[in-house]
Amino acid sequence: MMTRAVVFAYHDVGVRCLKTLLSHGIDVALVVTHRDRADENIWFASVADTAADYGIEVITPDDPDTPEVLDRVRAAHPDLLFSFYYRHLLGTALLDSAPLGAFNMHGSLLPAYRGRVPVNWALIHGETETGATLHAMTSKPDNGAIVDQMAVPILCDDDAADVFAKITVAAEIVLSRSLPALAAGRATLTAQDLSRGGYFGGRRPEDGHLDPAWDAARLHNFIRALTRPFPGAFASLAGRQLRIWRSFRAPFPVGVPRPACASLMAAGGTLWLLAANGQALRLTDAELDGQPLDAAAFHTLFDQQTLELA
Known part of the structure; x- marks a missing residue:
């Protein structure tokens, strides 16, 4: 049967x-x-x-x-x-x-x-x-x-x-x-x-805020956990919304001072997320207020090499 x-x-x-x-x-x-x-x-x-x-x-x-x-x-x-x-x-x-x-x-x-x-x-x-x-x-x-x-x-x-x-x-x-x-x-x-x-428990889109005090490993894990098709990990950058979709762990750039908190930097044609623990992430997919953000766009938008996340 x-x-x-x-x-x-x-x-x-x-x-x-x-x-x-x-x-x-x-x-x-x-x-x-x-x-x-x-x-x-x-x-x-x-x-x-x-x-x-x-x-x-x-x-x-x-x-x-x-x-x-x-x-x-x-x-x-x-x-x-x-x-x-x-x-x-x-x-x-x-x-x-x-x-x-x-x-x-x-x-x-x-x-x-x-x-x-x-x-x-x-x-x-x-x-x-x-x-x-x-x-x-x-x-x-x-x-x-x-x-x-x-x-x-x-x-x-x-x-x-x-x-x-x-x-x-x-x-x-x-x-x-x-x-x-x-x-x-x-x-x-x-x-x-x-x-x-x-x-x-469940998660909401607003739960995707990155803490600038986190180390690089925790930032990377958070980004990949929330990337597409999920709403994404985000932070504030110069009063605008930064959303990060993809990151890779990488050696900290030579000659760059260690930041007090997570900071975004463009150097050598690469967009970097520098963590306060002296480690770094290379970002390959990010947006600022919904528009693609890469190293060239960062240089166009900002006159500073490094900006802190909030």
Whole structure:
């Protein structure tokens, strides 16, 4: 008898995990997803479009924890329930609707980085590794027992999009190798040691302000964590908004005095971000008030070699 599932999903991980279920012969009876918001940069694939390609019924409730949604889920008679980057917590009644269990795919190596935007937070903190974790869902976010997880490396200049692409593949692999045991009701679950990780909240565009007191490594991590398709890291430069999209660690320029705080400098055809700890970043993509800023533009706009960030 074919195993049936109801899937709550969004984003690239949602698309790839949905396709993984279908490739394993899981009968996906219903997909619950989000309507794309007009004020959001939709840079990722559409779960709704993918479900339509396969003729799967789709609903997009603003709130999944309503009697109407619960009735739709129960009417689908799922054996398993999955959440793949769906943005709302699911209530106990929904979690109990599937006799073989309800499982979530999270973009970190739980118990580390529970909660929102784990890829961005891992980069901000300079991690060299993260991953994807499939775990049982409970009424509390990301704290259920682990089915399986897979690590991926974070290279020194990887940005959030690079890391998210790796996690998407890891999520597909983790789900694929876990499905036979889940469908048979024989999966081995391992309780999380929640003392080994913390919970992180969501981030807003205004949270992207660079602190001029940070060292070069922290500035670099912050920039690559928030670069496109995210809103970007920014600071004030001579009363104007500087937004930095890409940086590379580099030797501090010879003969340049160490600044008291993070400062922007143009020299040798290169735009530099000089940190207060005597280290430097070479900037290859930056904007000032929304216009491209490179070394030549800096010399045109300012009569000073170095300007402090605020």
